[in-house]
């Protein structure tokens with residue numbers, strides 16, 4: 513930075529005085545140069561090269577991939593956060609977020625636990641093509657879905673559906689490993705007992721530690737609680753909800769169902785934390801989707817300074833760009849983190865409920881390309 517500008521910064525004189533004092537006592541501050549940058553890069557790396565060091569089969573459709581850093585260092589994270597896994601499949605470079613399922617106190621690796629999505633590009637690739645020893649690229653840890661005892665207290669009701677149980681595995685294991693004071697109820701909805709991920713682990717922890725209560729709710733088969741997770745079941749297992757914070761994670765269908773079920777509990781807004789879990793699987797069924805736009809509709813997206821592309825209705829713009837070899841940085845792919853912002857110059861897009869656009873973005877025409885579906889021809893600037 514220009515030394516004349518530096519002199520105008522508040523506190524500049526104080527720093528110069530401090531440096532003089534330090535020099536007088538033999539401290540060479542120049543040895544520290546670049547240290548802050550080094551720590552920032554270590555704590556918030558853009559990309560981490562990792563190696564798959566183990567693969568654990570959890571259920572027929574789910575595996576845990578254990579990832580160790582090739583740089584021998586992984587940034588710390590909060591139990592509940594996710595990483596973005598970056599892959600190239602058949603020439604398409606893309607990414608998907610996966611919650612870290614290991615505990616933050618296990619610093620040598622991150623575990624991610626991936627469930628197969630029928631026809632899904634990345635889940636099938638990770639489950640079928642990745643083997644021990646393979647290399648992957650990941651982002652640093654991200655997301656706000658974690659427990660802060662000052663805000664959320666020490667009584668947590670964790671409600672999961674399917675692979676949405678992964679951040680809770682991290683939170684529960686962290687509580688076991690560190691002995692932190694808390695009480696946790698895990699209410700876990702699953703189609704059947706075979707598809708419960710980490711079932712043996714949760715049963716073992718519940719039998720050993722008083723702080724943890726495990727309540728599987730199965731659509732099919734036997735068990736104490738059958739069908740879907742309801743207000744009745746929640747009330748029965750957790751009792752008074754006024755002193756508890758509810759964490760919910762799972763597919764869109766779980767949220768639609770649970771938000772109705774949680775209404776009679778009259779939770780205050782700060783008592784309810786919802787993890788995002790991607791954009792709706794079927795955008796055509798969403799409220800407000802224009803009825804005249806069908807699955808066969810196509811649109812042209814003009815990308816300023818680049819080529820025009822033809823895209824299918826019902827596909828987020830980010831996905832269409834990636835399919836055409838255009839990479840836009842992304843993390844959450846759920847419309848929350850803002851990393852995939854692009855400017856919509858003309859045309860219309862559909863943005864599902866819950867997409868968090870900043871007021872300034874809305875005002876100046878920015879959209880989250882991961883959660884914006886074209887409903888007319890458009891022009892964008894990346």
Ligand SMILES: Cc1cc2nc3c(=O)[nH]c(=O)nc-3n(C[C@H](O)[C@H](O)[C@H](O)COP(=O)(O)OP(=O)(O)OC[C@H]3O[C@@H](n4cnc5c(N)ncnc54)[C@H](O)[C@@H]3O)c2cc1C
Pocket residue numbers: 594608609610611612624625626627628629630631632633634635636655675676678679763787788789790792793794844845846
């Ligand atoms: C913060 C966050 C954390 C996540 N953590 C995990 C995790 O720990 N484990 C895990 O397995 N997944 C997790 N996911 C979901 C994951 O990111 C992918 O969306 C999922 O693996 C599907 O990707 P895909 O490429 O296989 O499917 P895609 O090719 O993206 O999608 C294929 C089809 O399936 C639909 N679809 C996409 N995702 C789902 C879904 N989850 N259920 C039903 N249909 C779907 C799509 O709309 C599309 O029609 C998380 C998502 C978020 C946002």
Ligand code: FES
Pocket residue numbers: 841842843844845846847848849850851852853880881882883
């Ligand atoms: S990738 Fe996070 S908002 Fe799009």
